[in-house]
Amino acid sequence: MTDSNGLIEPGRRAPDFSLPATPDGRHTGPAQYRGRPVVLAFYPADWSPVCGDQMVLYQAAKPEFDRYGAAVLGISVDSLWSHRAFAQSQGIEFPLLADFEPKGAVARAYGAYTPRGEAARALVVLDPDGTVAWSHLSPPEVNPGADGILDALERLRSGREVMAG
Numbered sequence: 001m002t003d004s005n006g007l008i009e010p011g012r013r014a015p016d017f018s019l020p021a022t023p024d025g026r027h028t029g030p031a032q033y034r035g036r037p038v039v040l041a042f043y044p045a046d047w048s049p050v051c052g053d054q055m056v057l058y059q060a061a062k063p064e065f066d067r068y069g070a071a072v073l074g075i076s077v078d079s080l081w082s083h084r085a086f087a088q089s090q091g092i093e094f095p096l097l098a099d100f101e102p103k104g105a106v107a108r109a110y111g112a113y114t115p116r117g118e119a120a121r122a123l124v125v126l127d128p129d130g131t132v133a134w135s136h137l138s139p140p141e142v143n144p145g146a147d148g149i150l151d152a153l154e155r156l157r158s159g160r161e162v163m164a165g
Helices: 049-060 062-067 080-090 105-109 147-158
Strands: 038-042 071-076 096-098 121-126 132-138
Touching: 038 049, 049 062, 049 071, 049 080, 049 121, 062 071, 062 147, 080 096, 121 147, 132 147
Parallel strands: 038 071, 071 096
Antiparallel strands: 038 121, 121 132
């Protein structure tokens, strides 16, 4: 099930996937992180101003995500080469995954693909068992920040119900 915006809804089992990721091109996906929360941060494109700010914010907030034992995975339809250069220039150390070929297949599976041919600016938090605990779709020009993610992780930790943002 997806919500009215098309984004995957909380309570649904997250589609598994494996994509080439920074820094070394090894395939990475949520299954590698079973037993801990996973933050999927879909974003339109490397090198765009809002995306750069968003990914740099998540790198700065990484110690907070670490407090919850959460893994952060950035996902866009850009190539691995673009991700590598972007991560290096911005100091991003968490994996950036290339949903490049077939273009946007993972974004489509999560309801986070746009008619413009790019990933939507969408956030999905998976619980340690791989079920969607929280999802949020932002307008492309708006950095959604980290507060919603941190609230979802806190709710997971405390056992409270998490829902769409």
